Amino acid sequence: MDRVPAFEAKGIIKNFGRIQALKGINFSIYPGEVVGILGDNGAGKSTLIKVFSGALAADEGEMLLEGELCHFTSPQEARDSGIETVYQDLALATDLDIESNLFLGREILKKGWREKFGFLDRKAMFAEVEELFTKLNIRVRDLSSNISDLSGGQRQAVAVARAVKWGNKLVIMDEPTAALGVEQSAMVLDLVRQVRSKGIPVIFISHTMPFVFDVCDRIVILRLGEVVADLNVKDTTVNEVVQYITGSLQSESIARLQQSSIRS
Numbered sequence: 127m128d129r130v131p132a133f134e135a136k137g138i139i140k141n142f143g144r145i146q147a148l149k150g151i152n153f154s155i156y157p158g159e160v161v162g163i164l165g166d167n168g169a170g171k172s173t174l175i176k177v178f179s180g181a182l183a184a185d186e187g188e189m190l191l192e193g194e195l196c197h198f199t200s201p202q203e204a205r206d207s208g209i210e211t212v213y214q215d216l217a218l219a220t221d222l223d224i225e226s227n228l229f230l231g232r233e234i235l236k237k238g239w240r241e242k243f244g245f246l247d248r249k250a251m252f253a254e255v256e257e258l259f260t261k262l263n264i265r266v267r268d269l270s271s272n273i274s275d276l277s278g279g280q281r282q283a284v285a286v287a288r289a290v291k292w293g294n295k296l297v298i299m300d301e302p303t304a305a306l307g308v309e310q311s312a313m314v315l316d317l318v319r320q321v322r323s324k325g326i327p328v329i330f331i332s333h334t335m336p337f338v339f340d341v342c343d344r345i346v347i348l349r350l351g352e353v354v355a356d357l358n359v360k361d362t363t364v365n366e367v368v369q370y371i372t373g374s375l376q377s378e379s380i381a382r383l384q385q386s387s388i389r390s
């Protein structure tokens with residue numbers, strides 16, 4: 127494949143004391159691709175996305191964004207480079223309203239002399255929230271609500287909407303459908319498809335196999351800190367994926383990985 131990956135990681139190693147959480151991970155994702163990262167508890171998924179999103183520093187390895195080396199010392203630096211992450215705990219300020227959460231740290235200021243004094247242009251921000259929520263088909267009765275007044279699904283939608291708004295290079299979603307009902311999960315999956323249709327790649331971490339098969343183009347499986355399989359969704363089955371996750375297909379996976387690296 128001679129296209130440049132939107133994002134690439136090479137030889138990522140991360141140890142916590144004696145625990146080797148990541149043992150040299152190679153990963154790439156292309157524009158407009160949704161890649162699921164799967165693995166059992168403790169496989170290294172969260173550690174890997176924390177490295178990708180600047181929340182943790184890798185001990186070794188490098189990352190490239192659109193072919194350029196990148197190095198993040200904080201999540202803010204990753205965000206400034208266009209990598210947005212939806213964390214399991216959502217990381218929303220619950221005592222603030224939707225608009226404040228969407229624009230936290232990126233507020234629109236009033237123009238003219240007021241800009242100097244940091245006056246916020248609430249009208250402009252609210253109008254953007256309205257437009258974004260309409261475009262994304264997110265249903266919230268009162269857009270001026272505080273996060274604490276929203277349901278779990280609506281909070282999830284706000285976190286995803288924020289990532290969609292600002293993530294112009296890569297969106298990472300860690301269990302975005304955890305604890306959601308059927309309808310709300312469908313809304314989140316729809317948002318993932320909308321991000322993909324803009325050509326922005328999405329890393330989708332989930333334990334829910336039907337969602338992974340529904341929305342992902344490719345599945346990367348981690349086991350004990352290593353990539354054990356990299357599969358096109360069209361060419362695999364839930365059964366096969368489960369076997370890789372549990373380790374019963376480990377030796378075959380190595381041959382498969384070698385084949386896929388020859389093909390690319």
Ligand SMILES: Nc1ncnc2c1ncn2[C@@H]1O[C@H](COP(=O)(O)OP(=O)(O)OP(=O)(O)O)[C@@H](O)[C@H]1O
Pocket residue numbers: 142145146147165166167168169170171172173174
């Ligand atoms: N801060 C930490 N300190 C020590 N060990 C850690 C830390 N974070 C993760 N680990 C260890 O690193 C390994 C990978 O953990 P990680 O949380 O990345 O796995 P995971 O695949 O996300 O699991 P889960 O699905 O349970 O969230 C585990 O052995 C875990 O105990």
